[in-house]
Amino acid sequence: MATRNIHMIVIGGSSGALDALAALLPALPPGYPLPLAVVLHLPPTQPSHLVEVLRTKASLPTREPDDKEPIVPSTVYVAPPNYHLLVERGRSFSLSVDRPVLFSRPSIDVLFESAADAFGPHLAGVLLSGANEDGARGLGRIAEAGGLTIVESPATAAVPIMPAAALQRVAIDHAVPAAAIGTLLARLAAPTRSGEAT
Amino acid sequence: MTTSPDPELSALLDAVYHRYHYDFRGYAEASLRRRIGAALTHLRCPSLAELRERVLAEPRGFSELLRFLTVQVSDLFRDPSYYRSLRERVVPYLRTYPSLKVWVAGCATGEEAYSLAIVFAEEGLLDRTLIYATDIHPESLRAAEAGVYDLERFARFSDSYRQAGGRGSLSDFYTAQYSSAILDRRLKQAILFSDHSLATDVAFAEVELVSCRNVLIYFDRPLQDRAIGILRDSVRRKGFLGLGAKETLRFSAHAEAFTELVPEDRIYQRR
Numbered sequence A: 001m002a003t004r005n006i007h008m009i010v011i012g013g014s015s016g017a018l019d020a021l022a023a024l025l026p027a028l029p030p031g032y033p034l035p036l037a038v039v040l041h042l043p044p045t046q047p048s049h050l051v052e053v054l055r056t057k058a059s060l061p062t063r064e065p066d067d068k069e070p071i072v073p074s075t076v077y078v079a080p081p082n083y084h085l086l087v088e089r090g091r092s093f094s095l096s097v098d099r100p101v102l103f104s105r106p107s108i109d110v111l112f113e114s115a116a117d118a119f120g121p122h123l124a125g126v127l128l129s130g131a132n133e134d135g136a137r138g139l140g141r142i143a144e145a146g147g148l149t150i151v152e153s154p155a156t157a158a159v160p161i162m163p164a165a166a167l168q169r170v171a172i173d174h175a176v177p178a179a180a181i182g183t184l185l186a187r188l189a190a191p192t193r194s195g196e197a198t
Numbered sequence B: 001m002t003t004s005p006d007p008e009l010s011a012l013l014d015a016v017y018h019r020y021h022y023d024f025r026g027y028a029e030a031s032l033r034r035r036i037g038a039a040l041t042h043l044r045c046p047s048l049a050e051l052r053e054r055v056l057a058e059p060r061g062f063s064e065l066l067r068f069l070t071v072q073v074s075d076l077f078r079d080p081s082y083y084r085s086l087r088e089r090v091v092p093y094l095r096t097y098p099s100l101k102v103w104v105a106g107c108a109t110g111e112e113a114y115s116l117a118i119v120f121a122e123e124g125l126l127d128r129t130l131i132y133a134t135d136i137h138p139e140s141l142r143a144a145e146a147g148v149y150d151l152e153r154f155a156r157f158s159d160s161y162r163q164a165g166g167r168g169s170l171s172d173f174y175t176a177q178y179s180s181a182i183l184d185r186r187l188k189q190a191i192l193f194s195d196h197s198l199a200t201d202v203a204f205a206e207v208e209l210v211s212c213r214n215v216l217i218y219f220d221r222p223l224q225d226r227a228i229g230i231l232r233d234s235v236r237r238k239g240f241l242g243l244g245a246k247e248t249l250r251f252s253a254h255a256e257a258f259t260e261l262v263p264e265d266r267i268y269q270r271r
């Protein structure tokens, strides 16, 4: 794994994934350089709610990106409710209101597939607890492009359906508990020296 | 990382442009690719090259493709706080004008234009207002003009209407017939639907308010600049521009032409 040169991390999940995220985000220190983009399926609520919850867990700046916002290091980006979040090849985000995919908007597959196209082997994809099969296809695309694939171990996930579906379809690099995912991600990149979280 | 656009995709978009004068060449690539992928599956086309041939051979093939290239998704009072802010922050200015023009750019099936018409009606402004609503998708424009929607959707629309500060009941503005809701004639009479492309046409008219929501997200940065330039040229000085909840002028070359009036609802005022 030390040989991998990862530039971005994408994370998806649904039921149970908020707890998993809360367990893994604290492993990433202030100044952790990689950008992370997160899609969680939640009932559509107040726009900033999820961001506020995640802010209390992450030592990195956390926000919903605007359309065409350039992807910068050391930032957690959260898909806004009711939009798909996509990564463009020029390393910026796009949003779309295209119809839901597998009943979901935002869709994990949409984020993962576009990020795989943009970052190829320099992407890590993480699929957490969840009650449907969104994300399995996207992780497949990340694997095909030579990226790193990680799922929360179905044995420890609150709801195992989502990671199990991915394990069935894709040769996954790591299937481990949420806290161990945090350690794995932390090792993908050393924190920058100048980096101080704001 | 590859930044070079896929040559087969470019060839398809070039062909569509030269043959049908619809310009999708500056659309944001990630979601365009997904929709074209869906078109390949749905139209049972094995490759982009074959899709291009089919589209060139028959206009019907093109109108089928057009349905995939554009995204016809809309709601009455989508993002209620936007309409509430228009009502509370913009309408007081608009009241001072003896007559009003509004432009809804990228109106899809009409919901945004009708939502504005309802706000204007409740604020007593509709009689002096003309709303232009434009799109590039002919089928959507026809549906918009008809103003008939699934009644099923109206429970949700009524909630949004109330959150948007609606003064009465949404049912004041439509008649239910079987499973349809038919919008009121007085709303329709205030709206002129027509064809206009932010990618290929020029400024539309001089108006007091432009509402262009969830259209710019489908454009890449250079095309966004072109489109925002058109919107700017169409808003009179001290007039207003409203964008979608996640759209911003922040990355645009034209940001300087506007001030932020209601930043959280992406409502701008022309300098």
Ligand SMILES: C[S@@+](CC[C@H](N)C(=O)[O-])C[C@H]1O[C@@H](n2cnc3c(N)ncnc32)[C@H](O)[C@@H]1O
Pocket: A097, B070, B071, B072, B073, B074, B075, B078, B105, B106, B107, B108, B109, B111, B112, B134, B135, B136, B137, B140, B196, B197, B198, B199, B200, B212, B213, B214, B215, B218, B244
């Ligand atoms: C997602 S809909 C937005 C509907 C509505 N404004 C709303 O926010 O609910 C996007 C619309 O933009 C239209 N559109 C796409 N390209 C356009 C262009 N070049 N000029 C004008 N409209 C365009 C599409 O046909 C579609 O109706």
